[in-house]
Amino acid sequence: MTVPTPPQSVTVRVPAKVNVQLGVGGRRADGFHDLANVFFAVALGDEVTATPADTLRITVSGPDADQVPLDGSNLAARAARLLARRHGRRPDVHLHIAKEIPVAGGMAGGSADGAAALVACDALWGTATPFGTLLELAAELGSDVPFALLGGVALGRGRGEILEPLPAGGTFHWVFAVADGGLSTPAVFRECDRLRDEAGTGSDTAAVPDPQPDPALLDALAAGDPVALAAALGNDLQPAALSLRPALADTLRAGADGGALGTLVSGSGPTCAFLTKDAESAATVAAALTASGTCRSVRVTHGPVPGATVTGRR
Ligand SMILES: C[C@](O)(CO)[C@H](O)COP(=O)(O)OP(=O)(O)OC[C@H]1O[C@@H](n2ccc(N)nc2=O)[C@H](O)[C@@H]1O
Ligand SMILES: Nc1ncnc2c1ncn2[C@@H]1O[C@H](COP(=O)(O)OP(=O)(O)OP(=O)(O)O)[C@@H](O)[C@H]1O
Secondary structure (H helix, E strand, O other), X not given: OOOOOOOOOEEEEEEEEEEEEEEEEEEOOOOOXXXXXXXXXXXXXXXXXXXXXXXXXXXXXXXXXXHOOOOOOOHHHHHHHHHHHHOOOOOOEEXXXXXXXXXXXXXXXXXXXXXXXXXXXHHHHOOOOOHHHHHHHHHHHOOOHHHHXXXXXXXXXXXXXXXXXXXXXXXXXXXXXXXXXOOOHHHHHHHHHHHHHHOOOOOEOOOOOOOOOOHHHHHHHHHOOHHHHHHHOEEOOHHHHHHHOOOHHHHHHHHHHOOOOEEEEOOOOOOEEEEEOOHHHHHHHHHHHHHHOOOOEEEEEEEOOEOOEEEEEO
């Protein structure tokens, strides 16, 4: 019997997400918010390559590389440590992140790298962790990490970590406008609470009704209908992101004027997302956004695409 040789390196591709619906409930006793979170994975993504090393080491390349921590706080490093501990081994791995997802942009870039590191280390170390266990480890790392493993389109309940895959009937075309500088996710949730308190509605679970997925949005996804999906897009964090970064209103307007079917802030922002009719229309909207001067850069992409997937093994 031949014993398979362990790989010398494993590369994993992982998608960014946009939340086509982000219903935010009241603040729970643990500080988190219950969500009706419809995640959508887009082709814009990062690549994480794992190779054996004497000690855990992170390197990063790409346009935002200088904003990514290289120490133990990096979500990819935390993922490697968590998986190693589960299997009683040392996290002796070099993880290189080829970063395309905007940092602190509301597209779950760090979460994506955490999910990719779980999959890459599992393949490199031959630990054959069941997918259900990877999902549990992912939820320990952060609310958005399980979805980066799953990909496609899914409803996230709880703080976003309890996932139910949803059907999607076709490819949707998106444009993303990347802002200068990021927004902190906890700060945006705090601002959402503050705005609710200021409006007199209250911000805890007793005051805010449980958010529910919008049936019209789920039908539009299943039917692959971009016009119906555009009409149903919604993000309860958008007022908070706009309150912290009022200039985002100009970006959203520029995309709408440029012909987008629907516009919204992606997750906690500040990246803005534009749903378009087709690939040609996406190029037109991208050109209008670039010409408007209301954002740092513009990315054209599509989805849904699969979650963290091994794309290379040497
Ligand atoms: C805004 C979203 O990106 C939408 O998908 C997510 O809800 C955020 O997910 P994430 O970045 O993985 O967030 P975590 O790392 O789990 O939590 C960071 C912080 O965001 C806030 N947070 C996050 C998720 C949630 N359901 N309620 C919250 O209030 C909490 O202050 C928490 O301490
Ligand atoms: N691998 C990573 N890539 C990017 N940022 C990371 C990573 N690991 C840790 N971080 C830290 O996380 C912070 C948030 O970055 P991230 O790109 O995940 O934000 P985000 O996309 O807004 O998150 P989300 O959409 O999940 O709320 C960064 O400012 C950075 O300090």
